[in-house]
Every structure is written in structure tokens, then in C-alpha cells.
Amino acid sequence: MTVAFVVQRYGLEINGGAELHCRWVAEHMLRHIPLEVLTSCALDYITWRNHYPEGEEIINGVRVRRFPVSRPRVPEKFGRIQNRILEHEHREKDELAWLEEEGPTSHKLIHFLRKNGGAYDYVIFFSYRYYHSYWGIRSIPEKSILVPTAEHDPVIHLKIFKDLFRMPRAFVYNSEEERAMIQGLSQNQNIPGLVVGVGTEVPSSFTAERFRRKHGIAGPYIIYIGRIDENKGCPQLFDFFLRFKRETRSEVKLVLIGNTVLRVPSHPDLCHLGFLPEEDKFDALSGAELLIMPSFYESLSMVVLEAWALGRPVLANAKCDVLKGQCRRSNGGLYYENYGEFREALTLLLETPRLRAALGENGLRYYQTHYTWDIVEGKYLAILNQLGADR
């Protein structure tokens, strides 16, 4: 059995959700089946400009075939088209024009799939919303498996995607909520789909003391890990946290790890440390009272799984169905919809070490039951075997 993974970008420097998800799954599945990755030459997800050379290379043992992007994206034009299709009546050809502009438009990749798709037993596409998935799945629907990594994003309601969701042989969902959303939109209940998600790598050793020494952090702290961005709910988090500090006089700090695309308010208890290596990240997470996840849109939060893998509790934004659902299923974290709930939940968590420990233990159990690599790999193999048996 030979399998191809198709993703918009691929590389060790790329930390984006779906791309990292694809790389981790590919590297783990390589132990079970021969596979290769088909991707573009892009590194930057804003313009998809060609960065890597066209052709083959090996990354962590995985053969990667890169195809050039025919034309880079013009962000302003893309924004204009997106506004038009989201806010005005439009036709299917407008949606296709939007897809073409969104990219990464790699005609060579699609041509390769049409010509050589027969050489693979299955082709697994990551991220439903990009050019490669739409045209790739249409090229070889009978061999396609889609990992949609879908969020509650307005573009998911586009007509072209409703049709797309009825085409693949199978789905690999990230969460129950994602499956319910896609099935609700496209009525594709007849297509097999398994909730799998992704595993996470926990380093063998981590110490909070090392992190505290290195970055001069004293006293209790809560942590946010990820891109500091409006889409991730960070402005609301800053607002809530500073209000919480004013009202409760709590000594807790908020440590922020990740690159920022917006201004972090200047406050002695807001510690923005920038992007940190994995080792530092896990050191920081292990010493935190809890992980806070303010994002409105997530298809699966890897960092929440990492927190649970370390036995840390989570406080999540309940406006994100996936995060709320995961907290409820795992009993590993609390959630909030407004400032009042944020204040009460955070106060309860900070003042009740026993509750933190209990939620952390539940989270760890949930992680061990659903998200260790053995389980994730097993689920992928089960899907491939089931499809093989159905042939």
C-alpha cells in the first residue's frame, strides 16, 4: 500500500496547524506504510511565493515532492474577492475565482495527481479550503481521504465546499464538533469518517525551575501558547485578564509564548516571551497553573492536548465549540463565555489546587485514551484497512 499526503506547505520551519499536523502524521505513519508528501514550494502562507526548490527532497525520512506555485496570491485582491463572496449574492464561478485567488495555485501539482494518482492506493488531503484539496479530490475522488481541519469559518458555507464534502472516499476528522458541522452542512453521513485528531510529542524531561530561572518569572502564572493574533481571541484575553487583576488583586501573571501580530499591552504581569523552542515551551507549560486558550476558531488545539499530556488544566473560550466540547468530554478544563464566567472560573481554578490537579489528571487520562501516537496511528491504519476491505 502506497499513500500520498497532499498539503499546502511542508517543512521543518512551518508551524501552522494543518501543515504541522500533516508532517507529524506523515512522520509517524512512515513506520507502517510507504508514503510520500506532495506539496507546493511555498513557505509564506500570505502570498504562497515559491521559496523551496521544485523537485524531491527527504525531510525526517519522508520523501517530499514539491511543485511550484503558478502565481503568488495578491492579498488585497484576495481580500476584495472574499468580501464580495461573503457579503453579496454570487455565483459558483465567483467562488471558484475566490479559490483560485486563495491558492496555493499549483497547476503542476494537480496535473501530477491526474497523471500519477493511479500509482497511489490512497491520497490523503489536508485542509479542505485550499486549491490543492478542491481540485485534487476532484481529480481522484475514489482514492481521496480528506482531513478537513475545518473551523467555524464563514467560507465553509460556500457552495463549492458542500459539493466537495460529498466526494472523498473517507474523512479523518479532528473532533466530534467538526464532524457534526461538516455533516450538517453537506449531509454526507454516508461517507465513512473517523474522529482521529493528532498525537503530540512530549519531551522526556521538563522542569519549570529551568524556565523560571531562564526568563526570570517568579510566582504563580497562567500561560497562553500560540500566535498572538486577533483571530485567536488575544485582545479579549488581555482585556479580561487585566480586568481580573484590577478586581481581584491576584498576583498571578500571564505568560505569552508565540509570535505576535498585534501590540501586547504594557503591564508588569503580562510577560510576552516571543517564540520559544519546544524544550522551553514544555518547561513553561509544566510550571503553569493552567493553560488559557482564548481562541474563537479551532478545529483541534494541539497546545491544549500538550497541556493535558503534562497534566495541566485548561481554561478555554466556550465560544469555540471544539474547545468547549473537549473540556466537557475530558473533564480536563473549564470554559467561559463572558467576563463574569472568566473571573469566576479563573478564581476557582487559582484558589483550588485540588481542582486543578483533578482536572489535570482527567486531561492526562483523556490524552492517553485518545491522542497518544499509538492510538492515532492505529486509527489511520484502521481507516486505510477498512477502505481496502470495502474495495
Place this chain on the structure above:
Amino acid sequence: MDNPKQTEKQGVEAITIDYDRVDVAEIMDQIKKISASAPPEEANFSNDVSSSFAPAASPGASGIKDKIRAWMTSLIRPFFPLIRFIGLPLHQDIRATQESLHETNKRLDKLTEMFFRLEEKLDRADRDLNTSMEYIRLLHNLDHNLVVELTKLKIEADTLKGKFRILEKDQDQLQRRERTLEDKMIQ
């Protein structure tokens, strides 16, 4: 032995947690109730009127201004009890305003909840609409296919009618020929 069901005091409110079987949904229900019924934050007025009413010193303020402010403060210090007394009704006004704001907030929360429920209903309606649109599209395809099939049948019928007319003519011709042959044979 510890009772697994413990009450953790949260200010004036209490949250019950069963540590043998921690249920996040149950805890969140209690947090939601507390959050919904929380009184407005008490205004944290200081007893020291001078610190309450004195404007914060700006970093760029000149030394002369500070001196004048200190001199003025020392001058009015004996009248602080009187100022506090005058300030009392103001405090009550603020409290009354806060209570009214709290009531407004509660109403807003209710409206927000109604809005969310409405949003859910709209989502459901949207899903139903999508399904209906899909059915309509299928029916449209069916109509189209029926029209194509009927057109084909019409053409087929026309062709068969043509063939039938040809056969009739052939039969007439054969009958005429038969009659001619009979005449000739009789002659």
C-alpha cells in the same frame, strides 16, 4: 476520611465539587449561576479623601506644581471630615447608579441569551434551507432529465410515424402491383 464532596468558598458564593467524579459541566453550571447573580463590584472608595480626589501626578509635572499641590492639600486637610460628609450623598448616588447599571447588565445578559437562542434557531433554519435548496436542485435536474427524455420520445414517435407512412405507401404500391398483375394474368 475526607468527604469527597467538598465546598470551595469563592468569596460569598460556594461551588460544590465532587472530587470523586469531577464533572466540568456541573461546575460550569454553578459558575454560570454565580456569574449571572453576582452583585456589582463595590466601589473601592478610600477613606482618605485626599487620595481619592487628588489628581494623579503626571511624570512631566513641574516641581512648582507639586509644591503648590502639597501646600493646598495641607491647607484643606482640616476640612477633610466636612468634605467626606459632603461626599457621602455622592457615594450613595454612585451606588444607586451602579445598582441600576447592574440591573441593566442583567437585562442585557438576558437579551444576549435570547440573541444566542435566536442565532441557534437561525442556524437550524439555515441548515433546513440548505437542505431544501439541495432538494430543489435535484428536482430541477429531474425536470431537466424528464424534458430530455420526453423530447427523445417525441422524436422517436415522429420517426415511427414516418416509418409507418412509408410502410403504408409500400403497401399501397404492392396492392396496385398485385391488382395489375392479376389483370394481366386474367387477360
